[in-house]
Amino acid sequence: MAFEGLADRLQSTIQKIKGKGKVTEQDVKEMTREVRLALLEADVNFKVVKQFIAKVKERAVGEEVMESLTPGQQVIKIVKEELTSLMGGEESKINSADKPPTVIMMVGLQGAGKTTTTGKLANLLRKKYNKKPLLVAADVYRPAAIDQLQTLGKQLNMPVYSEGTEANPVDIANHAMKQAKDDHLDYVLVDTAGRLHVDNDLMDELKQIEQNVKPDEIFLVVDAMTGQDAVNVAESFNEQLNISGVILTKLDGDTRGGAALSIRAVTDKPIKFVGMGEKLDQLESFHPERMASRILGMGDVLSLIEKAQENVDEKRAKELEEKMRSASFTFEDFLEQMGQVKKMGPLDELLDMIPGANKMKGMKNLEFSDKQIGHVEAIIQSMTPQERMEPSIMNASRKKRIAKGSGRPISEVNRLLKQFEEMKKMMKQMTNMQQGKRGKKNKKMKGLNFPFM
Amino acid sequence: MSFFKKLKEKFQSTEKTEQVSDKYKEGLTKTRKSFSEKINDLVARYRKVDEDFFEDLEEILISADVGVETVMDLIDELQMEVKRQNIKDTNEVKSVISEKLVEIYQGEDDEEIATLNLQEDGLTVILFVGVNGVGKTTTIGKLAHQLKEQGKEVLLAAGDTFRAGAIEQLNEWGKRVDVDVIKHSEGSDPAAVIFDAIQAAKSRNADVLICDTAGRLQNKVNLMNELSKIKRVIEREVPNGPHEVLLALDATTGQNALSQAKTFGEATNVTGIVLTKLDGTAKGGIVLAIRNELGIPVKYVGLGEQMTDLQQFDPQAFVYGLFADMMEEENLDS
Numbered sequence: 156m157a158f159e160g161l162a163d164r165l166q167s168t169i170q171k172i173k174g175k176g177k178v179t180e181q182d183v184k185e186m187t188r189e190v191r192l193a194l195l196e197a198d199v200n201f202k203v204v205k206q207f208i209a210k211v212k213e214r215a216v217g218e219e220v221m222e223s224l225t226p227g228q229q230v231i232k233i234v235k236e237e238l239t240s241l242m243g244g245e246e247s248k249i250n251s252a253d254k255p256p257t258v259i260m261m262v263g264l265q266g267a268g269k270t271t272t273t274g275k276l277a278n279l280l281r282k283k284y285n286k287k288p289l290l291v292a293a294d295v296y297r298p299a300a301i302d303q304l305q306t307l308g309k310q311l312n313m314p315v316y317s318e319g320t321e322a323n324p325v326d327i328a329n330h331a332m333k334q335a336k337d338d339h340l341d342y343v344l345v346d347t348a349g350r351l352h353v354d355n356d357l358m359d360e361l362k363q364i365e366q367n368v369k370p371d372e373i374f375l376v377v378d379a380m381t382g383q384d385a386v387n388v389a390e391s392f393n394e395q396l397n398i399s400g401v402i403l404t405k406l407d408g409d410t411r412g413g414a415a416l417s418i419r420a421v422t423d424k425p426i427k428f429v430g431m432g433e434k435l436d437q438l439e440s441f442h443p444e445r446m447a448s449r450i451l452g453m454g455d456v457l458s459l460i461e462k463a464q465e466n467v468d469e470k471r472a473k474e475l476e477e478k479m480r481s482a483s484f485t486f487e488d489f490l491e492q493m494g495q496v497k498k499m500g501p502l503d504e505l506l507d508m509i510p511g512a513n514k515m516k517g518m519k520n521l522e523f524s525d526k527q528i529g530h531v532e533a534i535i536q537s538m539t540p541q542e543r544m545e546p547s548i549m550n551a552s553r554k555k556r557i558a559k560g561s562g563r564p565i566s567e568v569n570r571l572l573k574q575f576e577e578m579k580k581m582m583k584q585m586t587n588m589q590q591g592k593r594g595k596k597n598k599k600m601k602g603l604n605f606p607f608m
Numbered sequence: 609m610s611f612f613k614k615l616k617e618k619f620q621s622t623e624k625t626e627q628v629s630d631k632y633k634e635g636l637t638k639t640r641k642s643f644s645e646k647i648n649d650l651v652a653r654y655r656k657v658d659e660d661f662f663e664d665l666e667e668i669l670i671s672a673d674v675g676v677e678t679v680m681d682l683i684d685e686l687q688m689e690v691k692r693q694n695i696k697d698t699n700e701v702k703s704v705i706s707e708k709l710v711e712i713y714q715g716e717d718d719e720e721i722a723t724l725n726l727q728e729d730g731l732t733v734i735l736f737v738g739v740n741g742v743g744k745t746t747t748i749g750k751l752a753h754q755l756k757e758q759g760k761e762v763l764l765a766a767g768d769t770f771r772a773g774a775i776e777q778l779n780e781w782g783k784r785v786d787v788d789v790i791k792h793s794e795g796s797d798p799a800a801v802i803f804d805a806i807q808a809a810k811s812r813n814a815d816v817l818i819c820d821t822a823g824r825l826q827n828k829v830n831l832m833n834e835l836s837k838i839k840r841v842i843e844r845e846v847p848n849g850p851h852e853v854l855l856a857l858d859a860t861t862g863q864n865a866l867s868q869a870k871t872f873g874e875a876t877n878v879t880g881i882v883l884t885k886l887d888g889t890a891k892g893g894i895v896l897a898i899r900n901e902l903g904i905p906v907k908y909v910g911l912g913e914q915m916t917d918l919q920q921f922d923p924q925a926f927v928y929g930l931f932a933d934m935m936e937e938e939n940l941d942s
């Protein structure tokens with residue numbers, strides 16, 4: 156499955172059209188063909204893609220090429236900027252009512268992640284804003300939907316309002332409002348049942364709830380993996396309700412998330428939050444620029460940079476990066492880097508952010524549990540200093556000794572050696588890529604490196 | 609022409625197939641209409657088979673979530689075919705388009721409906737896998753109902769011990785369709801639940817055990833390993849088990865469905881797909897790409913939230929549904 160990012164795709168095109176002062180129409184044509192494919196592969200709606208490409212073409216032709224860039228890179232820069240501006244600004248603020256409680260309604264298709272996101276929002280409201288929310292179980296249709304919200308309420312130690320499955324969702328919402336006022340709670344979060352945007356009866360039910368409780372926010376919750384249909388869903392919900400914002404869920408997956416762009420384009424409503432995992436603290440603000448890179452297949456590089464900057468010793472990191480580039484990276488360095496990376500959080504999460512990393516040969520079967528890391532460390536520690544510096548001297552008897560010393564099977568030693576070679580290759584690829592597109596804007600990328608980059 | 613006549617005749621040959629295809633047509637009205645209408649529109653709009661024509665066709669297919677690669681390949685093939693047969697008129701190209709699409713769905717092999725691999729005697733174990741919220745648990749409820757109607761003794765295993773309320777959800781379905789559910793408490797080891805359920809199924813002489821699992825995104829290596837472990841438990845406890853590993857796919861999903869099919873396939877050897885939520889406006893065209901690129905057959909489609917809203921996937925009926933208008937028109941023509 157060729158999900159290479161745009162950067163890869165464009166590499167050859169970029170090479171071809173190097174060294175000109177102006178972007179020509181032919182350059183743009185070649186580049187936009189690739190951009191179009193990349194966007195379609197990322198699930199951006201085809202109509203949105205069409206408009207977008209037209210706009211890029213219009214802007215790019217005849218543009219002066221910046222000194223540090225090639226014409227190809229210049230086009231990418233325009234693509235990225237246009238994409239980012241289409242994505243809107245950062246708007247993770249939650250409206251609040253003049254008079255409490257503030258009411259938030261969660262709506263969307265079945266299985267989008269409304270209930271989990273309701274729990275996450277409640278958690279955020281308390282943690283970040285010190286507010287007291289009431290969770291309202293208005294999904295009376297899906298079996299055990301109420302149990303699900305109640306379980307979340309218990310985990311969060313927060314009140315849940317429910318009247319069982321026999322009650323009418325509109326009544327439930329009304330009664331919950333009274334309850335919140337009586338108990339002096341700040342927020343009312345109404346979890347509604349998932350429904351199809353073409354189900355008129357159920358859409359009417361939402362309208363009624365809206366009219367009754369007059370929400371300050373109506374969040375449309377959308378699965379980030381949604382395909383071309385995202386425009387129909389978003390358009391329809393937006394027409395029938397006063398949607399105030401969008402929450403994109405399951406973005407911790409490997410989807411490129413083009414739906415985000417489609418939804419923005421047809422509703423013009425801000426994407427406020429993104430769901431990044433199943434745990435209740437895994438709700439993050441939406442970063443338009445990161446999303447733009449992701450859709451283009453440039454990975455969530457910026458998120459990585461942020462994490463890296465928080466935790467990595469800059470100077471040491473730079474030295475290591477040098478080593479990587481000169482391919483003199485050794486097991487000794489690897490060991491040290493593992494230490495640094497471990498500080499940044501669970502490895503599989505980090506790895507997920509790197510586009511294609513989990514599809515790389517050799518990486519796929521790597522388990523990134525702490526236990527596994529322990530094993531890897533044990534193996535490396537059983538190597539002699541010379542072996543660590545020069546893995547090429549490894550032979551059967553050395554491997555056997557290492558296996559014995561670390562208490563790991565010899566097959567695991569072999570696998571690590573192979574993976575290390577793969578990583579080195581990958582690092583070289585990635586550093587090349589980074590260098591290739593390092594313009595003024597990408598200064599931040601310096602010093603960023605991981606054993607698997 | 610003859611191709612469509614054959615297909616149509618086949619459908620009219622037995623009453624049973626006719627029923628199936630009617631149900632399909634009903635369930636897929638939206639898909640069928642919009643899809644074939646679009647192709648008809650397209651044909652009507654263009655007189656010449658030129659580059660613009662193919663670009664539009666490409667968009668129609670892409671808007672149905674057919675994989676980008678599949679679409680590109682298909683367009684290439686069509687262009688070649690058009691050249692070979694020296695077709696100039698768009699009306700003529702219509703049959704070539706549908707023929708190629710049918711080919712992608714069905715491949716070279718038999719035209720048979722992919723049925724469940726149910727054991728004649730002894731226990732059949734069916735494992736459900738998929739990402740979060742695609743409809744695993746609901747489909748299990750529906751399938752349990754269907755099998756029970758066929759007179760099977762069915763047992764369910766509440767293997768989603770992770771998501772809040774998941775055990776209760778399956779339990780509720782168990783009550784609805786009157787089937788027992790083997791469960792542990794939330795947070796317990798899913799492999800242990802499955803193990804217990806197998807022992808229970810054996811001692812009760814059950815015919816079918818259907819195992820639910822927690823939804824997981826396919827890029828979570830540890831969670832995928834957990835799934836492989838669950839499968840190994842079944843393999844160890846039941847000869848030739850699991851007899852089916854069904855991947856639930858949401859028809860609304862775009863290109864990521866391919867990655868899901870691929871990665872779940874690698875971890876658990878998926879034997880079939882259940883395409884859910886086809887009652888919405890999503891076209892589910894990704895099935896085409898999955899069949900084409902990975903060869904995994906679709907076995908069922910979900911067409912709603914009620915226990916009867918599960919239908920066997922019949923590729924011919926599906927294709928017939930997609931192209932019914934076009935075919936009828938062609939019959940008139942000839």
Ligand SMILES: Nc1nc2c(ncn2[C@@H]2O[C@H](COP(=O)(O)OP(=O)(O)O)[C@@H](O)[C@H]2O)c(=O)[nH]1
Pocket residue numbers: 265266297349351738739740741742743744745746747823856884885886887888909910911912913917
């Ligand atoms: N409209 C529609 N909804 C469905 C279908 N199958 C499942 N659902 C709904 O999708 C949501 C998620 O389903 P669930 O079975 O909990 O998914 P799981 O997380 O994969 O087990 C629920 O609200 C189901 O009612 C279907 O075929 N059509």
Ligand SMILES: [Mg+2]
Pocket residue numbers: 744745746768774820821822823
């Ligand atoms: Mg479930």
